[in-house]
Amino acid sequence: MSQPSSQKFTASEAQKAKQYESMQAELRKQQQQMALFGEVTLKIRQSLQLEDILHTTVTEVQRLLQVDRVLIYHVLPDHTGKTISEAVSPEYPALMHLEFPEEAFPQDYQQLYAQGRVRTIANVRDPTAGLATCLVKFVEQFGIKAKLIVPIVQTLTVQTHGNALVQQHLWGLLIAHQCQSTRQWVEFERELMQQLAVHISLALSQAQRLKQLEAVIEARTADLQAAQHNLQQESNGRMQAEAALRQNNECLAIISHELRTPLTSLHSALKILATGRLGNLSAKGQQMLTIADASTERLVRLVNNVLDLQRIESGNLMMQRQACNAAYLLTQAAEAMQPMAMQHGITLVTQLEDISVWADADYILQTLTNLLSNAIKFSPPYGKVWLSVARSDALSPYPAPAQQNISMVGSTESHDRSLDETLHLIPKPVRLHTHAETQARSAEFMSKPLPTPVRLSAHVEAHSPLPEAVFRIRDEGQGIPENQLERIFERFQQVDASDSRQKGGTGLGLAICRNVIEQHSGKIWAESTLGCGSTFVFTLPMPR
Amino acid sequence: MPTKRILIIDDEETIQTVVQFGIQMSAGWDVLLASSGAQGIVIAQTEQPDVILLDVVMPAMDGLATFKALRSHLATKHIPVIFLTAKVQTAARGQFDGLGISGVITKPFNALHLPEQIARILHW
Numbered sequence: 061m062s063q064p065s066s067q068k069f070t071a072s073e074a075q076k077a078k079q080y081e082s083m084q085a086e087l088r089k090q091q092q093q094m095a096l097f098g099e100v101t102l103k104i105r106q107s108l109q110l111e112d113i114l115h116t117t118v119t120e121v122q123r124l125l126q127v128d129r130v131l132i133y134h135v136l137p138d139h140t141g142k143t144i145s146e147a148v149s150p151e152y153p154a155l156m157h158l159e160f161p162e163e164a165f166p167q168d169y170q171q172l173y174a175q176g177r178v179r180t181i182a183n184v185r186d187p188t189a190g191l192a193t194c195l196v197k198f199v200e201q202f203g204i205k206a207k208l209i210v211p212i213v214q215t216l217t218v219q220t221h222g223n224a225l226v227q228q229h230l231w232g233l234l235i236a237h238q239c240q241s242t243r244q245w246v247e248f249e250r251e252l253m254q255q256l257a258v259h260i261s262l263a264l265s266q267a268q269r270l271k272q273l274e275a276v277i278e279a280r281t282a283d284l285q286a287a288q289h290n291l292q293q294e295s296n297g298r299m300q301a302e303a304a305l306r307q308n309n310e311c312l313a314i315i316s317h318e319l320r321t322p323l324t325s326l327h328s329a330l331k332i333l334a335t336g337r338l339g340n341l342s343a344k345g346q347q348m349l350t351i352a353d354a355s356t357e358r359l360v361r362l363v364n365n366v367l368d369l370q371r372i373e374s375g376n377l378m379m380q381r382q383a384c385n386a387a388y389l390l391t392q393a394a395e396a397m398q399p400m401a402m403q404h405g406i407t408l409v410t411q412l413e414d415i416s417v418w419a420d421a422d423y424i425l426q427t428l429t430n431l432l433s434n435a436i437k438f439s440p441p442y443g444k445v446w447l448s449v450a451r452s453d454a455l456s457p458y459p460a461p462a463q464q465n466i467s468m469v470g471s472t473e474s475h476d477r478s479l480d481e482t483l484h485l486i487p488k489p490v491r492l493h494t495h496a497e498t499q500a501r502s503a504e505f506m507s508k509p510l511p512t513p514v515r516l517s518a519h520v521e522a523h524s525p526l527p528e529a530v531f532r533i534r535d536e537g538q539g540i541p542e543n544q545l546e547r548i549f550e551r552f553q554q555v556d557a558s559d560s561r562q563k564g565g566t567g568l569g570l571a572i573c574r575n576v577i578e579q580h581s582g583k584i585w586a587e588s589t590l591g592c593g594s595t596f597v598f599t600l601p602m603p604r
Numbered sequence: 605m606p607t608k609r610i611l612i613i614d615d616e617e618t619i620q621t622v623v624q625f626g627i628q629m630s631a632g633w634d635v636l637l638a639s640s641g642a643q644g645i646v647i648a649q650t651e652q653p654d655v656i657l658l659d660v661v662m663p664a665m666d667g668l669a670t671f672k673a674l675r676s677h678l679a680t681k682h683i684p685v686i687f688l689t690a691k692v693q694t695a696a697r698g699q700f701d702g703l704g705i706s707g708v709i710t711k712p713f714n715a716l717h718l719p720e721q722i723a724r725i726l727h728w
Contacts, residue, residue: 320690320711321616328622328715335716337629360712 090248096124097252101259110267114145117260121236122147125249128203129237131155132212132260135230139167144232152203152239164198173211174230180250181207183242206243208236210253212260231264310370319363327356358566365568368426369551372575379420379579383603386449386529387412389421393428394447400433405441408432411448417529417600423576424600430569431533431596437565438537438594446534452599453527528582528599539590548586549574573598608633609651610722613644613670614659614688623657626715633719641670649679655722657709660689671705684726688713 100120103113118130129148135141139162143155181189183206184196191199199207212232218225234257236249330353332338341349394408401408417424428447435445540548552567577584577598588594610633612623617639624635636651638644642665648656656674660667667687674680684706700708707725709718722728 321619324712324715325616325618325622327712328626329618331714331716332622332625332629335629363712 096120097255100124100256110264111145113260113263113267115147117234117256118145118147121234121253121256122149124252125236127208127236127243128152128239129155129235131235131237132232133160133165133235134232135165135170138162139165139170141165141232149239152237153201155202164195170230173209173233174213174228176211176213176228178211178250178254179207179209180245181209182244202237203239204237205241206238206245208245208250208253210234210250210257212257212264214261214265231261234260319359323356323360323363327360330356362566362568365566365572369568369572369575372572372579379423379576381418381420381580383416384419384421384424386415386417386531386600389417389419389424389428390447390449390531393425393432396425396429397432397436401436401445404436404439406436406439407442407444409444409446411446411450413448413450413454415449415451415529416603418603419580419600424580427573427576427598428531428533430573431598434565434569435533435535435537435594435596439535440537443536445536446532448532448534450530450532451527451602452530527602529602530597530599532595532597534593534595536593539592540586540588540594541590542588545586545588549584608655608719608722608728609636609653610634610655610657611636611638611644611648611651611653612657613638613641613662613667614657615639615662616659619659619688622715623718627718630716631719641665641667641673644670645673645677645680648674648683649677652679653683655706655726656683656685657688657718657722658685660687668703671703675704686722686725 100117103116103120114132118132121127122130129146129152131143131146131148133141134144140159142157142159144157146154146156148154181191183189184191184199184204210233211230212234214229214231216227216229218227234253236253330349333341334349334353390410390412394410398408432445432447439445549570551571574584577600580600582599582601584596584598586594586596608631610623610627612620612635614620614623620637620639624637627633627635636647636653638647641662644656644658647653658667658670662670665673667689671685671687674683674685686706687700687708688711689708690711709721709725713721
């Protein structure tokens, strides 16, 4: 616009320009307000905390509309209500937390608001405003001269009889008060308030959803924490139990270990006394000495067994496995137990097969002597104890004339038992021989490779995928009740504890045997017929 | 078998006594007694026993340290040493392999059987 032409403005033009300017000013103001409004909605969206949202809203609306008071009134389920957020100029009273009686805001009004009614009152005293006199008095208490009320409505989906009903629920009101003067509310202000109310409503449902979500998360978290806690406790309990067991075992080991030194002295001293070379004892004295000596020996065995078991169970001990000749192991065990057998008048009968096993020879020897010692102890006088080893796949579909490398000498066993008869008690009691014979043969076992493996008609595990060596120790004792056949491999679980103690047992022997065999990936079990005897069987893998 | 001279080094007096009694009674060998590694080394140097029975677990100077000291002295390095230990399994499992000890006898032992065990270990 050029300067000279402006001088030619007419009066009407000047008026137009004035109008134009005021319009521009109004637009600028509205633009400003829109910008502020944008800020408010952004703030509302950014916050998920309901209190923050409401506080931001009232503060910003008060600033935006330049009003004396802005409040958010929350309608409670009992149709009373209260101000839950407020921004008010300092010269006017606060309505915050003031509870309004139902009369101040009757239910039919609430219905109208729920349907979206907006009230703009420029002057509360104006009769056309439709405010009852009592209500005018009520609002004037708080200095209210003009007010603008928009509803905050939530759309709720209610499930009734399987149908989803959409309901408009009046959550509350967004109210602006002018106290300084009456106020003619403009359309823009009304719209702005309405839009804000919509945003508040959205924020409300978001906040509620968040709250629900939080509640769900909290519940889940609590569940998880409880589960974790339980798990922790369970695991703690188990760990404690394991630690206790470990401590217990270690303690046992230490005690056993510490016992060894005094036991050595006790044991030796008694043996020295028993020689009689330090002076002769009376018959009663000798009896006492015998008791002391036998008890000491038992104690020594017990201490050794406890230590053995602890070591094997703790896994501190590695079995040193190598290929060993099973026949040789059996022979060694029989030799070691021969003095005890003779003492009890028992004949040891071995039936050997040249099988190689993958084992720690020392431990298998210990297992064999342990089982032999039991068999001897529980045999009737002048009975027999049979030891045998055979391949698990030795059962031949045809009665092979086995290339037996051992012959029976001095045995009364029949040679002619049918195949069936031999299946259960012992692996093929043909061609048995006495221990003396075994001894004579054992050198042979050790020194040179034996001829083709003997085929024995034993039934055992003929179908197992990998052939194993099956060791059997059979006695003619009183037998073991069926319900005890498994239990006897537990610690201190003798069939008859008093009987066992009399026989010098520790109650740990079979537990040790089981541990040893299981460490070898073998199996051990007992078979028994009451009154006829028992057979202890264990398997060992063969070298590949 | 000619008379042997055995030195036992063990802090337990009762062990010393039963070992002495047992060996003398069953084999008639001479037994020298020492209650500690240090004392044992001195006796070994002056008395030149045929074998030393050495307890592994002892206060102050234990069996292993004593053994090493014996090996480092010219006067004692040739004397065979047999460990006495309560740790039966570790002994049997070659825990002391490579040390140069002659053998291990595990507790509890019968002192009357010691001469026999010693003779077997040392091929006497």
